[in-house]
Amino acid sequence: MSTKKPLRSQAWFGRQDKMGFYYRSFLKNSGTPQDQFDGRPVIGICNTWSELTPCNGHFRDLARHVRDGVLEAGGYPLEFPVSSLGEVTMRPTAMLYRNLAAMDVEEALRAHPLDGAVLLMGCDKTTPSLVMGAASVDLPTIGVSGGPQLRGVYRGQIIGSGTNIISMSEQLRAGEVTLAEFHEAEAGMNRSAGSCMTMGTASTMASLVEAMGLGLPQNAAIPAADARRNLLARMAGRRIVEMVREDLTISKILTRAAFENAVRVLGAIGGSTNAVVHLLAIARRLGVPFTLDDLDALGRGIPCLVDLMPSGRFLMEDFYEAGGLPVVLRALGEAGLLNRDAPTANGKPIWENVQDARCWRPDVITPWDAPFKPDAGMAVLRGNLAPDGAVIKPSAASSHLMRHTGRAVVFETIEDLHARKDDPALDIDADCIMVLKNCGPKGYPGMAEVGNMPIPAKLLKQGVRDMIRISDARMSGTAYGTVVLHVAPEAAAGGPLALVRNGDLITLDVAARSLQLHVDEAELAARRAAWVPPAPHATRGYVKMYLDHVTQANEGADLDFLAGSSGAPVPRDNH
Numbered sequence: 001m002s003t004k005k006p007l008r009s010q011a012w013f014g015r016q017d018k019m020g021f022y023y024r025s026f027l028k029n030s031g032t033p034q035d036q037f038d039g040r041p042v043i044g045i046c047n048t049w050s051e052l053t054p055c056n057g058h059f060r061d062l063a064r065h066v067r068d069g070v071l072e073a074g075g076y077p078l079e080f081p082v083s084s085l086g087e088v089t090m091r092p093t094a095m096l097y098r099n100l101a102a103m104d105v106e107e108a109l110r111a112h113p114l115d116g117a118v119l120l121m122g123c124d125k126t127t128p129s130l131v132m133g134a135a136s137v138d139l140p141t142i143g144v145s146g147g148p149q150l151r152g153v154y155r156g157q158i159i160g161s162g163t164n165i166i167s168m169s170e171q172l173r174a175g176e177v178t179l180a181e182f183h184e185a186e187a188g189m190n191r192s193a194g195s196c197m198t199m200g201t202a203s204t205m206a207s208l209v210e211a212m213g214l215g216l217p218q219n220a221a222i223p224a225a226d227a228r229r230n231l232l233a234r235m236a237g238r239r240i241v242e243m244v245r246e247d248l249t250i251s252k253i254l255t256r257a258a259f260e261n262a263v264r265v266l267g268a269i270g271g272s273t274n275a276v277v278h279l280l281a282i283a284r285r286l287g288v289p290f291t292l293d294d295l296d297a298l299g300r301g302i303p304c305l306v307d308l309m310p311s312g313r314f315l316m317e318d319f320y321e322a323g324g325l326p327v328v329l330r331a332l333g334e335a336g337l338l339n340r341d342a343p344t345a346n347g348k349p350i351w352e353n354v355q356d357a358r359c360w361r362p363d364v365i366t367p368w369d370a371p372f373k374p375d376a377g378m379a380v381l382r383g384n385l386a387p388d389g390a391v392i393k394p395s396a397a398s399s400h401l402m403r404h405t406g407r408a409v410v411f412e413t414i415e416d417l418h419a420r421k422d423d424p425a426l427d428i429d430a431d432c433i434m435v436l437k438n439c440g441p442k443g444y445p446g447m448a449e450v451g452n453m454p455i456p457a458k459l460l461k462q463g464v465r466d467m468i469r470i471s472d473a474r475m476s477g478t479a480y481g482t483v484v485l486h487v488a489p490e491a492a493a494g495g496p497l498a499l500v501r502n503g504d505l506i507t508l509d510v511a512a513r514s515l516q517l518h519v520d521e522a523e524l525a526a527r528r529a530a531w532v533p534p535a536p537h538a539t540r541g542y543v544k545m546y547l548d549h550v551t552q553a554n555e556g557a558d559l560d561f562l563a564g565s566s567g568a569p570v571p572r573d574n575h
Contacts, residue, residue, distance in 0.1 A: 005247060008139075009042035009076075011570040012113035019573050023113065036076045041244040043070045043237070044114040045079040046105060046134075048126040053086035055123035055202060056146055058193035058224055065230045066118050066144060069237020075116075075244070077237070082108055082133075085125040087201075095474065096446025098125045098132075099550070099559050100542055105133025110568055114139065116244040118236055122146030122195045122224075124477070127205035128278035131214065132558070134250055135285040136565045140243035141250040142345045143215040144236045145206035147224035148316035149194035154185040160309035161189055161196035162478020166452070173422075174460040194224025197316045198309040201477035204271035205278065210325050211265040212258040213344030214250070217353045221320035239346060246347065251286055251565070257339035259283055259290050260298055261329075261350065264337050267302030267377030268328050270311040270395040272477025273485055276378060277447075281556030284563050292380045292389045292554050296513065299377025304395045305331060305365055307372045310480040311395040314364050322364035326357035331368045381484065381515040384524075385470075385496050385506065388488035388554045390515055392508075397482040398466045402510040405518075406433040406468060410502050413438050414450055422457040430459060433468040433506050437497055438534060440472030440490025441550045441557045445537045451475040451485045468508055470515070472497055472553070484508065484515060486553035492534055493552065499527040 007014075012023040014037070024037050045066050049059035063079050070077035083101035085094040109117055116139055119130040127145070134141045152159040159168075168185055171177045177185075195202035207220040216236055222229045259279060266275050276295060283290035305328055308314050319325075332338040333351055340351035359365045366372045376395035382388075394402070409428045411417040417436055420426055428434075434453050441447045451473035455464055469483045472490035489495030496517060500506075505518040517524075538544045549559040 007039065007041060007115045007244070008568060008570055009113040009115050010039060013037040014039060019575065022575060041075045041115045041241050042113055043075045043077050043240050043244070044109060044112060044117045045077055045120065046108070046117055046130060047079055047081055047120045048084040048122070048130070049081070049120070050084035050086065052089050053084040053123050053126070054088060055086070055195040056084060056126065059120050059122070059146060062120060062144065062146060062230065062233050065233040066120070066237040069234040070241055073238040073241035075241035078114070080108060080112070082130070085123060085129060087124045092444055093446040093448035094125045095448065095557070096543070096546065098129045099546065099562065101125065101129035102132040102562070105130050106136045109134060109137045109139060110566070111571060116140035116240045118240050119143045120146065122202060124201040124205065124274065127202070127209065128281060131209070131282055132285050135254065135282055136562065137568050138249050138251050138565050139568050140240065140248050141214070142236050142240045142243065143209040143219065144233050145209060145215065145219050147194050147222050147226070147229045148197040148203055149190060150192040150223055150225055151197060151315050151317050152189035152191065154188045158315060159185060159189055160198040160315050160478065162200050162476050163198050163309040163480065164189065166479055170455065170460060173454070173457055192223070192225040196478055198478045199270055199272070199306065199311070199316070201272040201274040203316050204266070204269065204275050204477055207265060207269055207271065207325050208262045208275060208279070211329065212262050213253045213342055213350055216346055217326055218324050221316055221324040223317050223320060242347070243345065248345070248347070253343050253345060254282065254286055254288070255342065256288050256290070257342040259288060261339050261342055263295050263298040263377070264302050264332050265325070265328060267299045268304060268332060269306045270304040270308060270373070270376060273378065273391050273393050274474055274477050276391050276486065277474070277553055277557050280554070281558040284556050284558055285565060287564055295378060296380035299379070301375055302337070302377035303368065303371030304373040304376030305368065305371050307364055307366060310478050312372055318361065318364045322361035323357055323359045326354040327359045327365050329354040330357040335368055379510050379513060381510070381513050383515040383517070385500070385515045385517040386487045387496065388552060390484050390487040392482070392484050392510060394510060396480040401466065401468055401482040401508070403508065404468055405505055405507040406431050408433050408435045408500055408502060408504040408506055410435045410500055411437065414444070417453060421454055424458055426456055426458070428456055428459065430462070430464045430467055433470060435497070435500050436469070436471035436473060437491035437500070440492055441552060442547055443472060443490055443492030443534065445543060445547060447474050447553065447557055449474050449476045452479040452481050452483045470506070488552045488554040490552060494531065494533065496524070498531055499524055
C-alpha cells in the first residue's frame with residue numbers, strides 16, 4: 001500500500017548517507033533486519049508502565065500485544081517510556097504533573113522517527129496527559145486503555161476502589177468497623193491488575209477515549225485481566241499501521257463533534273468531574289472551541305443510564321458484561337443525542353460501530369425511558385462566588401441538598417481542615433456548608449482531590465453522611481456527595497472564594513445553576529483590600545514554572561504556553 005504523504009521516519013531511515021548509516025546502525029544492535037527500514041510505518045508505543053503506578057503494572061505485557069499487531073500489519077514497532085502518573089503514590093497530587101507528562105509525550109513523539117503512535121494509558125492522569133501531548137503533535141494516534149480491575153470483594157459483598165475506601169474510612173472514624181475489618185477489606189479490594197473498577201476518573205477517561213473515537217469499540221470496559229483486553233491491544237497495533245497509511249491524524253478524530261459526544265456520554269455514565277478539566281485542556285491543545293458553557297448546555301437533560309459506583313451499585317466488570325459503552329452510545333444515538341457521523345480510529349463513523357449493540361443486563365445499563373437517574377449531566381454553576389464557574393455532579397449528590405442555603409464553616413487550608421474537622425467544639429451542624437480554600441491549581445499546588453471533605457466526626461455519630469462542601473479543589477472520580485468543585489477563580493489567585501468567612505450565608509441552587517454568597521459588594525471590597533496572597537510553593541524547578549503559567553480550572557488547568565499544536569515537522573539532524 002502507498003501512503004498519502006511521505007513517512008516522517010524515512011527522513012531518518014531512508015537515507016543512504018552518513019546519517020542514514022548512523023540512524024539505522026544503532027537500532028540494528030537489537031537484531032533489527034534491514035527490511036524494517038524499507039519504508040514501512042514506524043509506530044511508537046508510548047508506555048506508561050511503572051511499578052509506582054500499580055494500575056499500569058501490566059503494561060509491559062499489553063505493549064507486547066500491540067507490538068505483535070504492528071508487526072502483523074507490516075509496521076515497525078518501537079516502544080518507549082514516558083512519565084507515568086500514579087494516582088495512589090504521587091504527592092501532593094498527580095494532577096500537578098499532568099502537564100509535565102504531556103510535554104514529555106509531545107516532545108518524545110516529535111523528536112523521534114515515528115509515523116504514528118499507540119498510547120498505553122490507564123491510571124487517571126496518564127490518559128489526559130498522553131492525549132494532550134499527542135494532540136499537540138498531530139500524528140495518526142490510537143488509544144489503548146489498560147482496563148479496570150476485577151470486582152473487589154469483602155465478606156461476600158462487592159466493594160469498589162475509592163468509593164468503599166471513603167465509606168469504610170468514615171465507618172472506621174464513626175466506630176462502626178474495627179481496624180482488623182478495615183485491613184481485611186483493603187486486601188479484598190484490589191484483586192488484579194488494572195485501574196479503579198468504579199466509574200472513577202480512570203474508567204471515565206477510558207470511556208471518553210472510546211466515545212470520542214480515539215479508541216476501538218469496547219476500549220472502556222474490558223477488564224485488565226480478561227484476555228479480550230490483550231486482543232483489543234493487538235487489533236489496535238494492526239489498526240495504527242493502516243491509520244498511518246490513511247493519514248488519519250488525531251485532529252481528524254477529535255473534532256467538535258467528538259467533544260459533544262464525550263459530554264453526553266459523561267452524563268449518561270455518571271462520569272467523573274475530573275473529565276471536565278481534562279476535556280477543556282485537550283480541546284485547547286487542538287484549537288477546538290469548547291467551554292464550560294458548552295459542557296453545561298450539552299449535558300442538560302442527559303439521564304444517567306449506568307448504575308455503577310460511586311453513583312450506584314455495580315462495577316466496571318458488570319458494565320462490560322452488560323454490553324459496555326456501545327450500549328450507551330446506541331441509546332444516545334437513538335435519542336438523537338449522538339453525532340453519528342463522527343469519525344473513529346477504526347475508520348468507521350461511530351454509529352456504524354454501535355448501531356447493533358445490545359444490552360445483556362438492564363439492571364446495570366438501564367433503558368432510556370426508565371433511567372437509573374434522570375437529568376444527570378454535569379452541572380456548571382455560576383454566581384458571585386464562582387464568576388468563572390464551578391461544577392457539581394448531580395448523579396453523586398443528595399437530592400434534598402440540590403437547593404439549599406446554609407452557614408459557611410470555613411477552612412483556610414487543607415491543614416486547617418485536618419486540624420479542626422473532628423474537634424467536638426467545631427461550630428457546625430448538618431445544615432452548614434463546609435468551605436475549603438487554597439486547594440486549586442496554584443493553591444495546593446496542583447488542584448488535589450480533597451474537595452470531598454470528610455464529614456466532621458460529631459456529625460458522623462449523628463448519622464449525617466452528606467452535606468454541601470465547596471472548594472477550588474477536585475475530588476476523586478470514585479467519590480460521592482453534594483460537592484461543589486473547581487471554583488474559579490481559585491482562592492490562591494484572589495478569587496471570591498478567598499473572601500468567604502465563617503457565618504456567611506451561601507445558596508446552592510443546582511437547577512438554576514447558581515452559587516451565591518450573601519455578602520454585599522461593599523463588604524467584599526473591604527475584605528479584598530485586606531486579603532494577602534499566600535506565599536508561593538516553589539521558587540525553582542518545574543513547580544515554579546507551573547505556578548507561573550498554569551491556567552484556572554475553567555480553562556483546563558494547562559500551562560498557558562501549551563495551547564495549540566506545533567505539529568510534527570522533521571527536526572534538524574543531530575550530528
